[in-house]
Amino acid sequence: MITRSEQESARKRAAEILSKAGVVVRQDEIDQMEVVDFGLSELEQSGVQIVTLVDTEKIAAKLLVLLPNQIEPEHRHPRLGDYEGKEETIRCEWGELYLYGPGEPTLNPKGHPPEHRRRTYTVWHEYVLRPGDQITFPPNISHWFQGGPEGAVVWSFSTKVVDVEDVFTDPDVRRETVVVD
């Protein structure tokens, strides 16, 4: 749950970070920016701001804006009937992103989930993405990421998005953000 004023403030800060990246985004796309707190009510630590450029029945192209040190919690995109699940390429456009997936856990990782949620972060193989760097995750692979000290702007190029079906490791997560006045 976030307040209307938290939502507005996050949108404004994300728009400022976005303006440092050189990608063209229309004002109406910025106005429709989604502020997501994953139902955890700690937006500064756990959250993401999403600007949607393309979202069809087949593919999506989105810009994800992370505020400084903000984390998108660990999740995966599962099979849904005939759809094998979302394949996603994460590409850094601005700033620095600490991205984690399955594999040998990285010693002394740069990413730091909130201490009280640490047990819900289970994959620790680190990829440090700087502008132009990218990773492609097949469907159903657990991953999470954190913006660097100045935040980050990252592309998400993917097959069809069905956000509400994403599976989060943290049972407290609710994908739909409740905004209160």
Add this chain to the structure above:
Amino acid sequence: MITRSEQESARKRAAEILSKAGVVVRQDEIDQMEVVDFGLSELEQSGVQIVTLVDTEKIAAKLLVLLPNQIEPEHRHPRLGDYEGKEETIRCEWGELYLYGPGEPTLNPKGHPPEHRRRTYTVWHEYVLRPGDQITFPPNISHWFQGGPEGAVVWSFSTKVVDVEDVFTDPDVRRETVVVD
């Protein structure tokens, strides 16, 4: 057919146009830029430069660079067995793009195909795309586009790309570019 030197020159000019757009592109992506003359041996008029950021079995994200007034000839992305064909969103990132698809022909269009190939351009409903503007074409819809007087940088966000299966209206087109020394 183009010469090695035409290819190099087109790459260099396209990289200069690309540098005016703010999108981050790695040097190795620029080095692998595809220069396409569609087999017409008139690259200044008919051609495109393609920088591939993502190209998986499911989706692609590419930056198309048009030199000033350069045209990508009319084509469509047909069904291929179980694959219903490429769905493509064209989004202008820099410059101006004159894009044509089916519909009411536009009077006094800005686009001008080479006179000797004009009969191979059959769709004339015009969309003028400026930075941030975009159009999505379902599979198998004929379209063509021309860069403005300063050229253009446009995104192509799409489902799976199978360039060699594209169907061009002009029977002279060959999708694979032959480069000679």
